[in-house]
Amino acid sequence: MSDIIRRDPRAEWIARNRLHPLHAAMQTQQTRWMGPNGLIRKNPHAIAAGFIGPAGLKRIDRSGAQQGTGVGGRRTAAAEVQLPLHQVPAPAFYIAVVPDMVGGRLSSHDRDLLGLAHGLAGSDGAVLAVVFGEHKESNFSTAGVDRLLVLEGEEFEGYAPEQLVQGLRAVDNQFAPRHWLLPDSRSGGGELGRRLGASLGERPATRVWQIKDGQCIGRAGAGQQDLQRAVPRLILGAAECAEPVSETRHEALPVELSTSVARSLSRIEDLGSVAVDPATIAMAEAEFIVSGGNGVKDWDLYHKATAALGATEGASRVAVDDGFMPRNRQVGATGTWVTARVYVAVGISGAIQHLQGIGACDKVVAINMDPGCDMIKRADLSVIGDSSAILQALIEAVDNFRSGGQRDAA
Numbered sequence: 449m450s451d452i453i454r455r456d457p458r459a460e461w462i463a464r465n466r467l468h469p470l471h472a473a474m475q476t477q478q479t480r481w482m483g484p485n486g487l488i489r490k491n492p493h494a495i496a497a498g499f500i501g502p503a504g505l506k507r508i509d510r511s512g513a514q515q516g517t518g519v520g521g522r523r524t525a526a527a528e529v530q531l532p533l534h535q536v537p538a539p540a541f542y543i544a545v546v547p548d549m550v551g552g553r554l555s556s557h558d559r560d561l562l563g564l565a566h567g568l569a570g571s572d573g574a575v576l577a578v579v580f581g582e583h584k585e586s587n588f589s590t591a592g593v594d595r596l597l598v599l600e601g602e603e604f605e606g607y608a609p610e611q612l613v614q615g616l617r618a619v620d621n622q623f624a625p626r627h628w629l630l631p632d633s634r635s636g637g638g639e640l641g642r643r644l645g646a647s648l649g650e651r652p653a654t655r656v657w658q659i660k661d662g663q664c665i666g667r668a669g670a671g672q673q674d675l676q677r678a679v680p681r682l683i684l685g686a687a688e689c690a691e692p693v694s695e696t697r698h699e700a701l702p703v704e705l706s707t708s709v710a711r712s713l714s715r716i717e718d719l720g721s722v723a724v725d726p727a728t729i730a731m732a733e734a735e736f737i738v739s740g741g742n743g744v745k746d747w748d749l750y751h752k753a754t755a756a757l758g759a760t761e762g763a764s765r766v767a768v769d770d771g772f773m774p775r776n777r778q779v780g781a782t783g784t785w786v787t788a789r790v791y792v793a794v795g796i797s798g799a800i801q802h803l804q805g806i807g808a809c810d811k812v813v814a815i816n817m818d819p820g821c822d823m824i825k826r827a828d829l830s831v832i833g834d835s836s837a838i839l840q841a842l843i844e845a846v847d848n849f850r851s852g853g854q855r856d857a858a
Contacts, residue, residue: 457825531697536594539574544625545593546616547577548635551735551789552584554591556808557631557687562592564659564683564690565629569594573626576703578619580604580612588700592693596700603711606718613643615709620648622706632656632684641684652682657689726760731777731784734760737809739779742766743795743816746836750794753839756846762786764796780805795835798823815839 462468543565547558565575574594581604588596599615628644631637632655645652655667659679667686668675731737738754739762740747754761763773765780779786781801791809796802798821806812814827815838824830831838
């Protein structure tokens, strides 16, 4: 085996970020280390995140022990950290949440709503998540879900709001939740929540951004004023309405309906999804972005690769200043802040302004020749190599996949 000590950028980032839920678990408790001059240093007051000095003041430990970079302070990002399990064996009541599940996964808006539901449930209630159709989410337990109800069937496929309301009415009859929570979004939650309110004969609280002391506060007047009212049974929450659950692990026990859902006579015919040109999608709303930087030498190949992948194009400031990309495609603090689920950085070193602009992206993939650049440290997946060769390989892989799928269909 190699004796080379390999860095773990993700573990180092967690160790530096005191707000990360895994920060405390990633700390090491070293009392001896070798200083820069070769002398063995001792820290008899070693505690997490520093030590107490002789004057009773808390001092920062700059030895590298807290950062995992000192002698023997190596850690791996795959370290298993078990969050405390929150269990509700016999719930006194339920708080029902209907997430949007854009792309089959929980969005940041959904997680904020689950955090709000967890606050309303307290220690006696349970958070019931109602999901329609198949999903790809595997982290319901860490998002704050105590009970998970999946309603499957072809009647729930496509755009069928009346049928979804019928399903929610069946859930309401069986579980009688104390509150219904839906995201007040353009992805379906806002419309479904208002339809559910009309069906139940209840007036929902919309664009709610805070619930405190039995009162909920919602935005009104084009966001220029707030309306306060008693917490109703049906709540449509805005983004960032609460902190997402991060310090507990939940059971996410599957539950089922005891009765079948009545099929409604739909007055709306779903003609399927409409193909959208990724170039017309606003950067702030794009789910899949491929950005090019100074490391891209063949821009025609870059455009061909983004078209093959069906991604929205982005760029670093250097690429925009050099005239390779328009200004409205610049990503970063001086351009557009993006929230893509997948962000691919091709030939981008990772200036601080650019890293700020992609801070809310779920997964970051870096393609770069420099294994020590900041973008590689930020990325969840890194590919070290020539960007032109990698982009060409991606195009070939996509073509092979599509041609293989067509042969299978034939």
